[in-house]
Amino acid sequence: MSDREFENYLMLLAGLLRLSGKQREAIASELRSHLEDRLEELMAGGVSREEAVKQALAEFGDAAGLAGQFVEISWNRKRRWLVRLMTFSAAATLLIAASLIVFWPGRNAAPGMAAVAAQQRQTAREPDPFAPGPLAPEPARPKENHAEPFGPGEGARKNPRPSYDRIEAELVKPTSVDFVEQPLKDAMMYMAELHQIPIVLKTKKLEEAGVSPDMAVTKSLRGVQLGSALNLILEDLELRYVVRNEVLQITTPEDAESQLEIRVYDCRDLLAMPAPPGADKFLPPAAGRNLGGMFAIEDRIAQRASRAAEPGSGGGAIAGGAPATEEKERDRPLSEHDLRATRLMEIVTTNVDTDSWQKAGGPGSISEYNGLIVVTQTAETQRKVEHVFDMLREAAGLEVTKGAKVVR
Amino acid sequence: MERFQRDLVRGSLDLMVLSVLAGGKKYGYLIQKQVREASGSRVDLAAGTLYPLLHRLEDEGLVRSSWDDRTGRQRKWYELTAVGRRRLSAQAQEWTDYAACIRQLLNIAQVKPVTG
Numbered sequence: 001m002s003d004r005e006f007e008n009y010l011m012l013l014a015g016l017l018r019l020s021g022k023q024r025e026a027i028a029s030e031l032r033s034h035l036e037d038r039l040e041e042l043m044a045g046g047v048s049r050e051e052a053v054k055q056a057l058a059e060f061g062d063a064a065g066l067a068g069q070f071v072e073i074s075w076n077r078k079r080r081w082l083v084r085l086m087t088f089s090a091a092a093t094l095l096i097a098a099s100l101i102v103f104w105p106g107r108n109a110a111p112g113m114a115a116v117a118a119q120q121r122q123t124a125r126e127p128d129p130f131a132p133g134p135l136a137p138e139p140a141r142p143k144e145n146h147a148e149p150f151g152p153g154e155g156a157r158k159n160p161r162p163s164y165d166r167i168e169a170e171l172v173k174p175t176s177v178d179f180v181e182q183p184l185k186d187a188m189m190y191m192a193e194l195h196q197i198p199i200v201l202k203t204k205k206l207e208e209a210g211v212s213p214d215m216a217v218t219k220s221l222r223g224v225q226l227g228s229a230l231n232l233i234l235e236d237l238e239l240r241y242v243v244r245n246e247v248l249q250i251t252t253p254e255d256a257e258s259q260l261e262i263r264v265y266d267c268r269d270l271l272a273m274p275a276p277p278g279a280d281k282f283l284p285p286a287a288g289r290n291l292g293g294m295f296a297i298e299d300r301i302a303q304r305a306s307r308a309a310e311p312g313s314g315g316g317a318i319a320g321g322a323p324a325t326e327e328k329e330r331d332r333p334l335s336e337h338d339l340r341a342t343r344l345m346e347i348v349t350t351n352v353d354t355d356s357w358q359k360a361g362g363p364g365s366i367s368e369y370n371g372l373i374v375v376t377q378t379a380e381t382q383r384k385v386e387h388v389f390d391m392l393r394e395a396a397g398l399e400v401t402k403g404a405k406v407v408r
Numbered sequence: 409m410e411r412f413q414r415d416l417v418r419g420s421l422d423l424m425v426l427s428v429l430a431g432g433k434k435y436g437y438l439i440q441k442q443v444r445e446a447s448g449s450r451v452d453l454a455a456g457t458l459y460p461l462l463h464r465l466e467d468e469g470l471v472r473s474s475w476d477d478r479t480g481r482q483r484k485w486y487e488l489t490a491v492g493r494r495r496l497s498a499q500a501q502e503w504t505d506y507a508a509c510i511r512q513l514l515n516i517a518q519v520k521p522v523t524g
Contacts, residue, residue: 033436036481069456070460
C-alpha cells in the first residue's frame with residue numbers, strides 16, 4: 001500500500017515536471033529512495049506503516065510546489081547556457097577579427113603568418129570550454145538551443161509556415177498555470193517554455209502604454225486552453241496577444257488591432273451540407289427562419305433590390321463586388337450555393353464583432369469565392385470567426401478539424 | 409530545544425550542505441540526517457527543500473552526483489567538486505567573520521544570551 005501511495009505522489013510530481021523523460025525518472029527515483037529510507041526509519045521507531053507513509057509524504061510538501069522548484073532550476077540552467085553561448089560567440093568573433101587584423105598576410109608580409117592566423121582562427125572557433133554545454137546541454141530537447149526570444153523556432157525547412165501553425169495549434173491546447181505575483185515577463189517565459197512556442201513582449205509598445213514587463217501577474221487556472229489563459233492573464237493588464245512574424249506577441253490592444261490580416265476559410269463543407277428541416281437551429285433566429293426554399297430567394301431578391309436602390313449603403317463588402325459587377329450579378333439567377341454563402345457570411349458579420357465590418361463602418365471585410373470565404377480582419381476577430389465556423393460544423397455534425405483548415 | 413528561526417537558517421543552507429559533504433560522498437537522506445544530528449534537531453532540512461537545493465548546487469558545479477546501488481538501494485550520491493570545496497572555504501570564512509561580528513556587537517551591548 002505504501003508503495004502505491006509513494007508512486008501516486010511521484011507520478012503526480014513527474015507529471016508536473018515538464019522536463020525530459022530521463023530527467024523526470026531521475027528525480028522520481030531519487031525521491032523514491034528517500035521516501036523508502038524514511039519509511040523504514042519511522043517504522044523502526046514504532047510508527048505504524050500507514051502513519052509513516054503519511055508523515056514521509058508530508059515532509060516533502062505538496063508535489064506542485066516541489067515540481068515547480070525543480071523546473072525552475074532547469075530553466076535557470078538553460079538561461080545560463082544561452083548567456084554563456086552568446087558571450088562566447090562574441091568573444092570568438094572578436095578573437096577572429098583580432099587575428100585577422102594582426103596576421104593579415106598583406107600587412108606584415110611575413111611568410112607563414114597566414115598559416116598562423118588560420119590556426120588561430122581554428123582555435124578560436126573551437127568552443128572548448130563549453131563544448132559539452134551549449135551544443136547539447138540537454139540531449140532530450142536539443143531544439144531549444146537556438147532559442148529565439150523565449151522559445152524555440154521550429155525547423156523552418158519542411159513546412160513554409162510551421163511556426164504559425166504550431167502556435168495556433170498550441171493555443172487551443174489545455175494549459176495550467178499558477179502564478180502568484182509573478183512578473184509578467186517571467187510568466188510569459190514560463191508559458192513559452194511550457195508550450196514550446198516563441199513569445200515576445202513588445203516592450204516598446206508596453207512602455208508607451210505604461211505597462212512594465214515586471215508587472216505582477218496572479219492567476220491560477222487549470223485545464224483551460226492556452227489562448228483563453230493568455231486572454232485572462234492579459235485582460236487584467238489591458239494587453240492582448242497576437243500571432244505575428246512567426247511569434248506570439250504580447251502587446252497593447254491598439255497595436256494588436258492596428259494590423260489586419262487576410263485569411264481564407266475553406267467552408268465548402270458547410271455550404272455543401274444537406275439542409276434538413278431542422279438544420280437552421282444554428283442560425284440566429286431572425287435569419288434562420290428564412291433559410292432555404294422560396295422564402296430565402298425572395299428575401300435575397302428583395303435585399304438586392306434595396307441595395308441597388310441605395311448604392312452608398314456599403315453592402316458591397318458582403319457581396320464582394322463593386323457596383324458594376326453587382327449590376328451584372330443581378331441578372332444572373334441566384335444559385336442555392338450563393339444563398340448559402342451569403343447567409344453564412346451574414347452569420348459571421350452579425351455575430352462576430354458587429355461594429356468591425358465595412359458595412360458597419362469598420363475596417364473588416366468578408367467575401368466568398370467557390371466556397372472559400374476570405375476574411376480581412378484583426379487577428380482576434382479572425383479567431384472568433386474561425387470559432388463560429390467550428391461551432392457551426394459541430395452543430396451540423398461535420399468534422400471540425402478537417403474543415404477548419406485555414407489558409408493564411 | 410526550539411528550532412532556529414527560519415530566516416536565520418535560510419541564508420546558510422548551502423553552507424550546511426557543503427559542510428556535510430566535505431566529510432565524503434553522501435545521498436540526500438544521509439545529508440538530511442547529519443544536519444539534523446549536528447544541530448541537535450534545531451535545524452530540520454525538509455526533503456522538499458533539500459533536493460531542489462542539491463540540484464541547484466549541482467547545476468552551479470559545486471557538487472557532482474552519481475548513481476550507485478551498493479547500499480542495497482539505488483541512490484544518488486553527491487560529492488564536492490573542487491569548485492565546491494573552494495566555495496565552502498570561502499563561505500566558512502565569511503560565516504566565521506560574521507559570527508565574530510555579531511558576537512562583538514552583542515558584547516558591546518552587554519547582552520548575555522539566556523540559556524534554558
